[in-house]
Amino acid sequence: MTLQLYYWPGLPGRGEFVRLALEQAGAPYVDLVRDTPKGMAALMEIMEDEGATPPFAPPFLKDGKHIIGQTAAILLHLGDTLNLTPRDPFKRIWVHQMQLTIVDAVAEVHNVHHPIAVSAYYEDQKPEARRAAKAFRDERIPKFLGWFERILGNDERGGKWLAGRSVSYADLSLFHLVEGLRYAFPKAMKRHQPELPRVMALADAVRDLPNIAAYLKSPRRLAFNEDGIFRHYPELDG
Amino acid sequence: MTLQLYYWPGLPGRGEFVRLALEQAGAPYVDLVRDTPKGMAALMEIMEDEGATPPFAPPFLKDGKHIIGQTAAILLHLGDTLNLTPRDPFKRIWVHQMQLTIVDAVAEVHNVHHPIAVSAYYEDQKPEARRAAKAFRDERIPKFLGWFERILGNDERGGKWLAGRSVSYADLSLFHLVEGLRYAFPKAMKRHQPELPRVMALADAVRDLPNIAAYLKSPRRLAFNEDGIFRHYPELDG
Incomplete structure (x- = not known):
């Protein structure tokens, strides 16, 4: 269906x-x-x-x-x-736990440009956004992505993906989180990337999956822009 | 175990x-x-x-x-x-969906007193918190709790709880969200409560569950305080 x-x-x-x-x-x-x-x-x-x-x-x-x-x-x-999560109940909930952490990161990204109110314009909360952005760039990006780096550094998981042998929805979401952060905070990400080799390699591996590669080249993939969650405001990067 | x-x-x-x-x-x-x-x-x-x-x-x-x-x-x-969710897969995911919406509300509550940075003191972001609180009180409380009021107003669910006949973890969490909001924003909640009779009745029903009633009277139940998520700062209520 x-x-x-x-x-x-x-x-x-x-x-x-x-x-x-x-x-x-x-x-x-x-x-x-x-x-x-x-x-x-x-x-x-x-x-x-x-x-x-x-x-x-x-x-x-x-x-x-x-x-x-x-x-x-x-x-x-x-x-x-769609077979994008392990069948073992604890591995399945582990994938979900990682996804929920990505969801938290995404909410914080949105909060950077809308710290005061989601209903107000960015233009009406710019000084606050600037302060929120600094904390997010310096503390939260390394905390969130560092957690995934640590997970990927543990070989017990038995494969190249976050939960081992098969790609899961959390891998796909982590790829998109990395892409979004690179779009929104290119300077900050350039600083953090050397500490995140495994996360970057995972993002590359997702990008190279045949179905994902085809999708990214298709008109179905929308470009990041300043109506979305990941917004590139140069004054918020650094 | x-x-x-x-x-x-x-x-x-x-x-x-x-x-x-x-x-x-x-x-x-x-x-x-x-x-x-x-x-x-x-x-x-x-x-x-x-x-x-x-x-x-x-x-x-x-x-x-x-x-x-x-x-x-x-x-x-x-x-x-622990049998706190329906076995039917779609009802089970519906309960989870409601829980995730409560999780979102909880994150926004925390954001009210920490709009700029979780790592900074409330005292260093008070004017921003005041603005964030107004938007949260006037827009977000009625949006979140109004959604649950609407759900509870639909009799198709076949019972008094959010997902029908049996109490679920989402019911318990909604109770705690209501308790927390009443603690943090007593004035705002007094204004909103008349529009939320079913949500208030559900919170009462959870409070009266024998195991919950016994727990609430026990020393295991911690009081809300200003180290937590739900904080009563009078300057943020209204």
Whole structure:
């Protein structure tokens, strides 16, 4: 059955973590708002009218009659149905734990340019964003990516991916986190990268997966921009 | 087997969402840092030395030889093993989706008193916190709790709890979110409560569960305080 992804158009955003999983698995899906003329109306209708299990916010996925919201919950579901997570229950929850840490990092990235209020313009919180950015660049990037570097440095996991032999949705998401951080904070990432050789190698390995490589060259891959989560404001880098 | 919960002492924090699940299920557990003299050393040792699956931050749970971090991942695991989530896969992921939305709300609550940097003192970001608090009180509290009110208003779920007939970890967490918001923002919550009768009734129903009622009266239940996530700074309420 064709899966339906619902997400805001024009930005990679949180929807991109879901797209990467769908693309790697070669799953049949429609990116509804981008691919169909009435997609936006359909998204709004579900947000307003969906009965018992309304999504809190996009992205959400429609799988048959079921609606699933929250990026990490969507990936938990797709991990099982598209073979992007181990079957062993503890390894499966380990992959989810890594994903939730990526979700936390993504929320902090957004907080850098919107420290005061998500509803206010960046222009109205620029001095605060500058202070938030410095702390994020100097403390949080090395903390988050350093944790993944440490995981990748442990050979007990039994393979080149985060959870061992097979690529998981957490690998795909870590790739996108790295790409996003490089876009938003090129100078800071250049400073941190020498301490993160394994994370960088993993990002390269994801980029080279045949399905991902094909996707990245396709028009389906949206460029990062300043409407999204990862925004390049030169005044926030350094 | 006795479960081991690892969390910072002296504050309810994110550990409390895990405690509530353990208490409701009557699970044998040790709150390691609080209950054992060398608990803090054990926590630090796992943070620094745990090999293949290190936790990013407390809380984390030790179940046999397995370590699980991230509040929502711990609850996903306990939901299955302690019968605090439905068995149907889509209902199970729906409960998780609600939990992840509570996790988002909790992160935003923390951001209110630390909008610039988690590593800086509240005293060094007070004017920013004041602005962040206003947006959180006026926009985010009604958005988050209003979503749960809408869910509870739909009778299709087939029972008094968020996911129907049986209490789930999301119900317990929603109770704690409401308690925390009432502690931190008593004036704002007084304004919003009339629009949230079902959420308030659910919080009352959780409070009255025999195991939870006994727990809340016990010394195991920590009071909210200004080291935690939910902090009552009068200047941030209104």
